[in-house]
Amino acid sequence: MNELISTQNNEHGDIIVSGRELHEFLEVETPFRKWFPRMTEFGFVEGADYTPDIFVHPLNKQETTDFLLKLDMAKEIAMIQRTEKGKEARQYFLQVEKAWNSPEMIIKRAMQIQDKKILELQNQIQEDKRYTDFGKVVEMSEASVNIGAFVKIIFDKHGINIGRNKLFDWLRDKGYLIKSGREKNNPKQQYIEQGLFELRPTIVKRSEGDVQSHTTLITGKGQIKLAEILLNEFSNRGDLIG
Known part of the structure; x- marks a missing residue:
């Protein structure tokens, strides 16, 4: 035709x-x-x-x-x-x-759909591998943890030997956390909205009255992302990789 x-x-x-x-x-x-x-x-x-x-x-x-x-x-x-x-x-x-x-075209389209599904599956496998390599750091990938707990996780799972204070410095330098003022070490709003951090209010009891404070927590999604970045960035630095 x-x-x-x-x-x-x-x-x-x-x-x-x-x-x-x-x-x-x-x-x-x-x-x-x-x-x-x-x-x-x-x-x-x-x-x-x-x-x-x-x-x-x-x-x-x-x-x-x-x-x-x-x-x-x-x-x-x-x-x-x-x-x-x-x-x-x-x-x-x-x-x-x-x-x-025609029957021939119907078969051809069915094969194309199948090929597309196979490609999508292969892409998904590659995406899952990323989580295997970096993320499933956290079998608890749904749980949020504080900075100290995350430091322990990445040392135990990946040998990244970075202390709590150094990690705070790194997070501030990278722009994830606020650098100064009353909200110092709080995550920036954009990263909360991206689901990488959450800010959990806590009540600190003092003799002069209770004071509300906040604790910065890294979400499961944030743990995966930050572990990947840290591995890539510090893989050649013996002072940070055990």
């Missing part, structure tokens, strides 16, 4: 057609920017039948809007034209549809 109008598949497996290419094939005299809105008045819905596609035009280097049409919409638009070119386009789309639904 000769390709009169190019087709492609979207992420959902639908056959789609460029509105601009269809307009050009149909030899419509009305400019595309006026013609296409008229076509949508036949009951087509954006997001269901077509989607906008903004690209940089190769000639004038300007942003240009195309519309990607599902095959059913392209067929109907071709029929609406009531011209020989419209009839030719519709017949072509029917052939495309027939080929798409």
